[in-house]
Each structure stands twice: as structure tokens, then as C-alpha cells.
Amino acid sequence: MDCFAVTYRLAAGAPAEAEELAAAIALEDTVEIPRDVVPTGYVEDVVLGRVLGLEQVGDGVWHARIGYHVDAVGRELPQLVNVILGNASILRGVRAIDLAPDAELRARFPGARFGAEGLRALTGRKTGGYLCPVVKPQGSSSETLARFCYLTARAGADIVKEDHGLANQDAAPFRERVAIAAAAVARANAERADAGDSTRALYFASIGGHGDQVRDLACYARDAGAGGVLLMPGLFGFDAMNRLAQDADFDLPVMAHPSHLGPYVLSPDQGYGHGMLFGQMMRLAGADISVFPNHGGRFGFSPEECAEIASACRSGAGIGRAILPSPGGGMSPDRLPDMRAQYGSDCVYLLGGSLLREGEEVGAAIRACRAALDGDD
Amino acid sequence: MDCFAVTYRLAAGAPAEAEELAAAIALEDTVEIPRDVVPTGYVEDVVLGRVLGLEQVGDGVWHARIGYHVDAVGRELPQLVNVILGNASILRGVRAIDLAPDAELRARFPGARFGAEGLRALTGRKTGGYLCPVVKPQGSSSETLARFCYLTARAGADIVKEDHGLANQDAAPFRERVAIAAAAVARANAERADAGDSTRALYFASIGGHGDQVRDLACYARDAGAGGVLLMPGLFGFDAMNRLAQDADFDLPVMAHPSHLGPYVLSPDQGYGHGMLFGQMMRLAGADISVFPNHGGRFGFSPEECAEIASACRSGAGIGRAILPSPGGGMSPDRLPDMRAQYGSDCVYLLGGSLLREGEEVGAAIRACRAALDGDD
Numbered sequence: 213m214d215c216f217a218v219t220y221r222l223a224a225g226a227p228a229e230a231e232e233l234a235a236a237i238a239l240e241d242t243v244e245i246p247r248d249v250v251p252t253g254y255v256e257d258v259v260l261g262r263v264l265g266l267e268q269v270g271d272g273v274w275h276a277r278i279g280y281h282v283d284a285v286g287r288e289l290p291q292l293v294n295v296i297l298g299n300a301s302i303l304r305g306v307r308a309i310d311l312a313p314d315a316e317l318r319a320r321f322p323g324a325r326f327g328a329e330g331l332r333a334l335t336g337r338k339t340g341g342y343l344c345p346v347v348k349p350q351g352s353s354s355e356t357l358a359r360f361c362y363l364t365a366r367a368g369a370d371i372v373k374e375d376h377g378l379a380n381q382d383a384a385p386f387r388e389r390v391a392i393a394a395a396a397v398a399r400a401n402a403e404r405a406d407a408g409d410s411t412r413a414l415y416f417a418s419i420g421g422h423g424d425q426v427r428d429l430a431c432y433a434r435d436a437g438a439g440g441v442l443l444m445p446g447l448f449g450f451d452a453m454n455r456l457a458q459d460a461d462f463d464l465p466v467m468a469h470p471s472h473l474g475p476y477v478l479s480p481d482q483g484y485g486h487g488m489l490f491g492q493m494m495r496l497a498g499a500d501i502s503v504f505p506n507h508g509g510r511f512g513f514s515p516e517e518c519a520e521i522a523s524a525c526r527s528g529a530g531i532g533r534a535i536l537p538s539p540g541g542g543m544s545p546d547r548l549p550d551m552r553a554q555y556g557s558d559c560v561y562l563l564g565g566s567l568l569r570e571g572e573e574v575g576a577a578i579r580a581c582r583a584a585l586d587g588d589d
Numbered sequence: 590m591d592c593f594a595v596t597y598r599l600a601a602g603a604p605a606e607a608e609e610l611a612a613a614i615a616l617e618d619t620v621e622i623p624r625d626v627v628p629t630g631y632v633e634d635v636v637l638g639r640v641l642g643l644e645q646v647g648d649g650v651w652h653a654r655i656g657y658h659v660d661a662v663g664r665e666l667p668q669l670v671n672v673i674l675g676n677a678s679i680l681r682g683v684r685a686i687d688l689a690p691d692a693e694l695r696a697r698f699p700g701a702r703f704g705a706e707g708l709r710a711l712t713g714r715k716t717g718g719y720l721c722p723v724v725k726p727q728g729s730s731s732e733t734l735a736r737f738c739y740l741t742a743r744a745g746a747d748i749v750k751e752d753h754g755l756a757n758q759d760a761a762p763f764r765e766r767v768a769i770a771a772a773a774v775a776r777a778n779a780e781r782a783d784a785g786d787s788t789r790a791l792y793f794a795s796i797g798g799h800g801d802q803v804r805d806l807a808c809y810a811r812d813a814g815a816g817g818v819l820l821m822p823g824l825f826g827f828d829a830m831n832r833l834a835q836d837a838d839f840d841l842p843v844m845a846h847p848s849h850l851g852p853y854v855l856s857p858d859q860g861y862g863h864g865m866l867f868g869q870m871m872r873l874a875g876a877d878i879s880v881f882p883n884h885g886g887r888f889g890f891s892p893e894e895c896a897e898i899a900s901a902c903r904s905g906a907g908i909g910r911a912i913l914p915s916p917g918g919g920m921s922p923d924r925l926p927d928m929r930a931q932y933g934s935d936c937v938y939l940l941g942g943s944l945l946r947e948g949e950e951v952g953a954a955i956r957a958c959r960a961a962l963d964g965d966d
Contacts, residue, residue: 236887243726244754245942251729254760259728283758284727288799290824291756294848298753301823302851302882302918304889349620350661351636352628376675377621379668381660383631422665423828424801447667447675449826451800471671474679479856505679510613512681541679565622 215279217264217312218296222274223305223481234263234276237306240299242284259284261295275309282316289321289451289497297484309485311492313531323532325457326465326500328525328558331536334439334465335370336411341552341585342560343368344538345567345578347393348375354389358396360574364567365400365413367575368582371501371560372397372415376444376469379420386420387432393417394437414439416467423448430456430464440465440500446472450497457498467538467560468499477517486517491524495531501560505541506551515554522555536560545577548584561585592656594641594689595673599651600682600858611640611653614683617676619661636661638672652686659693666698666828666874674861686862688869690908700909702834703842703877705902705935708913711816711842712747713788718929718962719937720745721915722944722955724770725752731766735773737951741944742777742790744952745959748878748937749774749792753821753846756797763797764809770794771814791816793844800825807833807841817842817877823849827874834875844915844937845876854894863894868901872908878937882918883928892931899932913937922954925961938962 220237224230235247238261243250250256258281265277285292297308313321324330332338345364347357361372374393380386397415404412417433419426419441426448430441443453445468456462470490476483477490484493486504494502502525505511507518522537524530537555540562551561563581570577597614601607612624615638620627627633635658642654662669674685690698701707709715722741724734738749751770757763774792781789794810796803796818803825807818820830822845833839847867853860854867861870863881871879879902882888884895899914901907914932917939928938940958947954 240887242754243728243942244752245726245945249942249945250726255726255728259726259760283760284754286756286758286797288757288797290800290821291754291758291797293824294754294756294821298821298824298848300851301849302847302855302888304855349622349627349632349636351620351632375621377619377661377668377671379663379671380665381663381668383636383660420663420665420668422832423667423826424804424832427801444667444671444675446678447670447826447828449800449824449829451824452826455799455801470679471675472678474677475852475856475860478679478681478859479852482855483852510617511679565620565626568622568626 214314214316215281216314216317217277217279218308219310220276220278221307221309221485222276223272224274225272230266230274230276233303233305234266234278236303237261237276237300238263238278240303241295242280244299282320287320289454290449292321293450301483305481307480307482307485309488311488311496318531321496321531323495324498324500324535327533328536329533331465331500335414337370339557341555341557342370343563343578343581343585344371344373344560345369345563346373346375348378348565350375350377350381351383354384354392357384357389358392361393361415362396362400363572363574364578365397366403367578369413369578370411371440372413373442373467374416374418376418376442376471378418386429390417390433390438391436398437416440416442418442423452426452427456427459430462434462434464438464440467442467442469444469444471445497446470450493454498465500466498467501467503468494469503470505485520486513487520487524490521492530495525495535499535501536501538503538503540503562506539506543508547509542511541519554526558538562540564545581545584548581549587552585552587591691591693592658593691593694594654594656595685596687597653597655598684598686598862599653600649601651602649607643607651607653610680610682611643611655613680614638614653614677615640615655617680618672619657621676659697664697666831667826669698670827678860682858684857684859684862686865688865688873695908698873698908700872701875701877701912704910705913706910708842708877712791714747716934718932718934719747719913720940720955720958720962721748721750721937722746722940723750723752725755725942727752727754727758728760731761731769734761734766735769738770738792739773739777740949740951741955742774743780744955746790746955747788748817749790750819750844751793751795753795753819753848755795763806767794767810767815768813775814793817793819795819800829803829804833804836804839807839811839811841815841817844819844819846821846821848822874823847827870831875842877843875844878844880845871846880847882862897863890864897864901867898869907872902872912876912878913878915880915880917880939883916883920886919888918896931903935915939917941922958922961925958929962929964
């Protein structure tokens, strides 16, 4: 029978314990009843998850591969997440580390609208990594934030992304801020075009508001001239992002921010593997760009975990189009050569708060970053 | 200056390390820039989080109390969650364990519509715990599920709750299932009333669909006769639940299910304390009933963690009305006397898959549970 498969890392001692845990996941994430009362026929044969494989991979560590039929899902992402790691997220020692979609899952959840390739066309940047200054801090006026947008866009930024903490506060309400910032980036792009530049900056507005307003706010941003939106699946749900990505009337790329998602990866025994969460799940949910904290910054991801994320964003085996990893979290311009060596060209390089030290001279810093990223300095 | 406060448990060695981590949280969850570039004036004085207190409470364990101004939040719950544990969720060794709201936060986020007291009026149950069979498994037809609803409601169940895995699958599509199940419970209630019973069963429909359809589906369920809705904040976001709870045109209680939330509590060093997540955060997000896995069932919560949850659901210091804890996760009727001793009357006692063993005789099991819960068997 056709099914998609999720591989879980199990922390378990004896083989019997691992077998029991694997069987528990298969029950828990589908029928959620004791095995002996699972109705025969359709429920047992199709809906119930099935253990496809179980192997010991280390001391007290097992990999269990569990198959699920799309009938247990339906066509909405919340229930797919339920099946992948709903109640099983509460079982001790269960960590989802790989999603292997079947054709039917791919058909129901096609993934990113643009992906890595699409971003080349949207920005006009034919080669090289993308430079992405982050607009902050919250509490600043819309005009102050827009000035930063203009200066960095004018100097050659590929994406000008709002901080995820810019929501809808009184200091810079969403609609006011987005209109002013989008206009500032449009002015910078017009000047770049006049100067013969074939690339342009995309302004990504941080969606600030209620979950049920995401589409309206995203469309408002688009109509105001934004080139993309930033969304936090850890706050709005993965489905909110996917709904935008699959909306026939919406046509901008979506950047996913990891806010509130830390606990899903920080314990080795629970949650998701780094590559699965920031690569596979983000692709499943339609992100074109997946932000994550780079190693060596303010957060504690390892180089290997970051490599796993980049690989999952790009793998041909994932859902839909390959997408762009976007390492950030306290990266400064002097880190760029090292980062380029690790992540290469299909990558959105975030530049954070350290840029604020430059004030009105931030354009010079952006140009220096561009040179560092292109390796010709 | 007025502020609300979040207490974090820090895993840190030396005092300097704890101080650094506390300061990092205050920055990370508000301005997200290095301390030396925080603009003076409004941003530094009001928006920036401030460390209100830091004390060592054990070997390598500290409590940091951080104050935030509502200006850093605005009026939407996603940004409040961002401030409470957004990027800080990715910092190693940071666990939010207490929310102390100020008057302004209480005004913006008033909490549950009904709470524990309101459920007494809605069900007509003046004293004693609430008995809540769970309708499952997914894959069953709408008619099969409705039959279970009828039998358990007729026998005296207070709440008949759909399993969170009943979403919108082909076997029992949401709208079809909810209409048939609500009618079945209405019939049982009519028969109870005819028999002189002053209590009634509330049918809680599991919201299956997309995040942006939550309100429409909830209103559909209400119009079909449902007495409440089940929602998973781990899939739809806390804001989706709060929007229903604050919607002037919606008037049913909301039950929160913990699916996908496990990683937020399972590591002692990350996420949320049990009481904060399943008590304080659920109250903040407007839940009237908070489901969590009881100790001794399929999941690994301890008796102390469960007591912490019940206490946070009921504390006078929490947001809005006291709400009902709802322990479940593999509870069987023979556990009820013990559970009653722990949780008392203001509690929704979930009865899971073991009821399916009773088939058409499930009514007798419900009556036995009622007797066990009332202590007169």
C-alpha cells in the first residue's frame, strides 16, 4: 500500500522497549486507541500507522520508520502535522528526523511557490549569495525604519527583511510602516535601475497581526509594493504559511522565521531533527526561504546541524522546489567569507543589529558585505 | 514603570553567565540588537525588556525575572508570545516558568469566556467532576462516531469530545460528521430532559481544517448544535484559540488539546514549565478547558507536574477566569477514584480508547464512571 514515511529517532534501551515505542507512535499519531480495540477493515488496514522498519543505530538509540496513509491526513496541513508529530511529540524519547513523501502527499502539499530558482528571477541576481539586512529595532518610528530600508536597498541589498518583532505596535503600526518602507525600497530600486543595476531589492514585510488576518495583511503588503513576507510558523502555525504559498491570488515569496521553535530542536531526544524542522517542514509548508540561527552567533546550533539544515533545504528528495537556507542570529559582516565557504551561493545571508552601528553610513557597510560575499575584496 | 513579568529558569554556571543570559533574553525578545546600539529614549526606556531580578535557586539553576512593557507587544497574541518566548526559545538553558500580568496586559488579553464557573451553568452540573468520553478513532464513519456520542451522552456524560485526530478526512468529513454527531447528542439530551435530568451533555467538535477557517468551522459547529469546540494551539497557534474566545459573535467554550506541544515541556532546560504552558498560557489564550496527559498514562508527566498544571489552571493570580484542567492520555474508569482524590470537582475527566471495548454497552461504563467519580459505588 502507498504511504509516506516518517523516520523517528528513538531513545530506548532494550529492543522490546524500542519496538513498543515504535508501535506506540503508529497508534498515537493516527487512531489514538489501544491496539486491541482498533476496528478491523479500513481503520486497521489503511488509517493505522505501520512500523516499516526499526534498527539500532547506537547505544540506546534506534531509528523507527513509520508509514502513514494520506487518508489519515486529509488535505489540510494541521492534520498532517498531527500525524507526523502530534501526540507523539509528548512521548519521551521520540524525535522526528526525516519525512519521505509519497506521490499523493506531494500532490496535496506541493511546497514552495518560488524556491531557490524563483528568487533568482525575482531579485535579478543571477549568481552569488543574497545579502539581507534586517530592519530593526521595534519601537523605532516607521520613518526611521524606512530610512534604513532605503539606505540598504540603495546600496545593493537583495532582500530587506523586517525583524520578526516588528508586528503591529503603536510605534510603527503594520499598515503605516509597510506602506512607508515599501515606498522607500521602491525609490531605492528606481535609483538602482537608473544607475544600470539589473538587480533589485525585495522588501519582506513582517506579518504583524492576528492569525486569521495573515492573508489580508500579506495582500496589503503586496499591494503596497512589498516583495515578500516574513512569517513565523511557530506563532501562526505551519498551515498559515502554506495557505499563503498555495493561494492562487497571492504571488510573493515567503520567508519563515524560527521564533518560538527552539524547543523543537534543542533536546536531542525530542521534537524534530534540525534538517527536518528547518528544511523539510519549511518546504512542506511552502517557505521559499528558511531562517535559522547560524553556528557561532548568539544561539547554540553546531556547524553540523546548520549543514543538515542547508542540505535539507536543497535536497532533491524533499517536498517541492529546493529553497534557500538563511543563516542569521548575530552574524556580522566579517563572518561572511567563512559563511560563504559553508553555504555557497544559494543562500540568504542575514545581517543583523551590528549594522545599526553604521548609522547613515550603512550603505558603505552593505557594499563591503557584497564585496566580501563575492570574494573580490 | 508598569510592566508585566516573565520568570525564566536559567541553566547557568557562574553568576556572570546567568547575568549574561538574563540580559540576552531581555534583548532577544524585544529589540533583538546588541545592547550598545539600542537607541536612547523610548526604545531603551520602554520597549527594551529589563532584568527585574536574578537569584540562584540551586546548583547551576537560576531564576531570572524580566519585565516587559505592553508597548513591545501591541494587541495581538502572536507578538505577545514572541515577547514571552520567541527568540529566547532558541537560547540554550532558558525555560519560561511564570507569567505575572499587569493590569494593561489583563485588559488586552482577558482570557476565558466561561472558565470553570461558566461550565457549571452550561452543563447544569452543579457539583462533582465532569465526565468526558472521547469520540474516536478516525477512519470511522460519521454514523459510527455519532452512535458513540449518543450512547455516552444518553448515559450521562457531561462533555462528549471528539478526538483531536478527527479532522476533515474523507471517512468522516468535518461538516457531515459534526451535523450528525451534534444531532445525536441533542437527541440524547432531549431524552435526558424527558427523564427529569437537569444536566446535559455538551458535544465538543474537533476543528478540522485550515487555520484561516477556524472561525467559520467553529460557527458551523455551533449552528449545528455543538456545545463547544476542541482546538490545538500547537497546530493552529495560540492566537487562533484566543480569537474564538474573544469573538463577540461566538459563544461556545473552547477546549485546548496539547498535540504537538510536547517538546515545549519535556526538556527541563527549555520551553515552558508545565504549569505555565498548560495553565497560564492556555488561560492567556482563552481556553476554558486545558487537556494534558495525566501521570501514569501513556505519557511521562509526573504527579507533581500534573499538580502544577491544575494549580495554574485555577490560581487567582492567572489571566482571567479560572479554567478546568482535563487530565487524559490513556485514563481508564478504574483510575477515576484516584484521579478524583488528586483533581477534585473542578476537573474534566477524559475517558479514552478503553471505552471502545464496551461497544453498545458503553452507557453502562459511563454510569459506572459517574458512580466512581461521585464516590457512591
